Amino acid sequence: MLESEAGDLSASPRVPALFISAPASHHGKTTVTAALARYHAARGLRVRVFKTGPDFLDPMLLSHASGGVHPAYQLDLWLAGAQACQQMVCDAAQDADLILIEGVMGLFDGQPSSADLAVLLGVPVLAVIDASGMAQTFGAVAYGLANFRRDVPFAGVLANSVASARHAEMLQEGLRPDLKLHYFGALMRANSAALPERHLGLVQAAEVADLDARLDHVATAIGQTRLAQLPPAVTFRRPDADLPCLPYLRSMPALLSGVRIGIARDAAFSFLYPANLDCLRAMGAMLYFFSPLVDKELPDIDSLYFPGGYPELHLQTLQDNQSMKVALRKHASAKPIFAECGGMLYLLESLTDKAGQRGEMSGCLAGHAVMQGRLQGLGYQSAPMPGGVLRAHTFHHSLIETTMTPFASGERLHNTSAGEKIFQQARTIASYLHCYFPSNPAAAAQLFLP
Known part of the structure; x- marks a missing residue:
């Protein structure tokens, strides 16, 4: 990243981008983000993935899913600051064909929240909702996420952990036309695609022996939804109008020279x-x-x-x-x-x-x-x-x-x-x-x- 200065550094890049969030943890954000990265990387696209918050484990999986060429950097508004978050994404956008950002917890959880980051970056939010145990109420949850804050760009909703074709129909019944919500489709319940966990979160990517098979499985499922199409392009503005979009940390003092x-x-x-x-x-x-x-x-x-x-x-x-x-x-x-x-x-x-x-x-x-x-x-x-x-x-x-x-x-x-x-x-x-x-x-x- 430090060495990369590809692209027109004087311009704000415009790249398809999506921010994957949910009502809460355990709705499938990481699985969906990894599936999207895997699906589009397999098509030959240069995919860059980021993770909201201080998480270590999800980025390992996301980097692997996107091809392993780049690490998945953490975007944290408190640890790094707004300007650094903008700069890191702007750097990546110089030579990426698609940018994916996975949120943390629920869309509005925390101070700052995933919603705050989505607003800062101007990236539309895909809400992943685990539909287990619900039917038409799916529409109410989706509508609440889309309208709780009107400043949050909202792309639409994806149903996860759907039990059957009939279950999917009931979920869509809750998305009445007057709600004006875009439905990206449904991912069926599939234990073979579940990512193993332990006490600090996901098992590290390098430790999952059949990780590629799991990723291929969910990528195939994503390819059967409307997410197979690239999202609209987003213009990633420079964090400082007087500076070009240049690699993050490019002008550090040489305090550790030779150490x-x-x-x-x-x-x-x-x-x-x-x-x-x-x-x-x-x-x-x-x-x-x-x-x-x-x-x-x-x-x-x-x-x-x-x-x-x-x-x-x-x-x-x-x-x-x-x-x-x-x-x-x-x-x-x-x-x-x-x-x-x-x-x-x-x-x-x-x-x-x-x-x-x-x-x-x-x-x-x-x-x-x-x-x-x-x-x-x-x-x-x-x-x-x-x-x-x-x-x-x-x-x-x-x-x-x-x-x-x-x-x-x-x-x-x-x-x-x-x-x-x-x-x-x-x-x-x-x-x-x-x-x-x-x-x-x-x-x-x-x-x-x-």
Whole structure:
């Protein structure tokens, strides 16, 4: 993305685009977005997909469905800001044939909401409605979504999880002509197309053995609806009238010039914002990826970045990789480490999963973590780091016991209760918070400076 400057950078691009939303979570937004990406990419179109909000898992699937050429970037009005969201989509539109944006939760949920983003970008909303257990009421739900806010561009509605042809007829009966709602068709209930889930959301795309078959199945179903046709083109306005539509983060200061950053990336540590990697590269850092699951030693690096993920699903492998743990303790004694959520859990002395299985972790930090049966932290927070405040998000199912004293705590966006603790031991900084580096590049750089 940083290197791409294709197209007429002085003009606002005009590209077919659709914003996929729903009344709530679990109506099939991700499945429909992935099916659309797969269907149109298979036709030879260059499809770019985005995900609203701070989610890590859906973007992995969406990137794969669109062909895997580009990551699916997160569009988050609070983490990134309105101008950055506009800029990222404008960049993508320079050489895309179709842009798809998946919403988060329900269309009007949250502050800011998916509706706010759709209005900012001017992209029409497709409402996906799980029609299980309803008939003509389908029309009332669709009408409410279309008219709750008159400033939201509304493309129409798609019925999901439809039981039969007769069920589809009853749903259409609810869409009276006077409601003036465009009906894109119905997706029949099909367990073979369901995407597997676990405690933090979807199973990671790389772990679903038959993912391509599932995507082909739903893409075929999408091809039988009116969504087989491209949506109308949208003009993606420049976020600043005085600037051309240029690649996001193009003018970053070289605060990390020549700094070699090792980044844990494998099935256990995969919760990485693509924009974070862009930000580090734009500041001059050289990135080296390694796997704590299989690698026996660290690359030749100055500092380490441990993102979140699923270490609790790989306890035995992480415990048994003794040489990696030795290398990490040696690095932690003198060089910087920044660890988020699951990355922090691996740096502790031990981690216990929900079944009571305990694994000995790297021991870089004092403390023990135990997975819980329910969510323990969720929401946006500001993270006061040594170099400044970073915007962040938390979402975790574990608790930790530690003798470490936090040097700071996150500040919640929507209430005044205590935020996530931020710890420092030697040159290691760790927290449950997933930070968004472009929100304060100078503060992000400070985490990795040797």
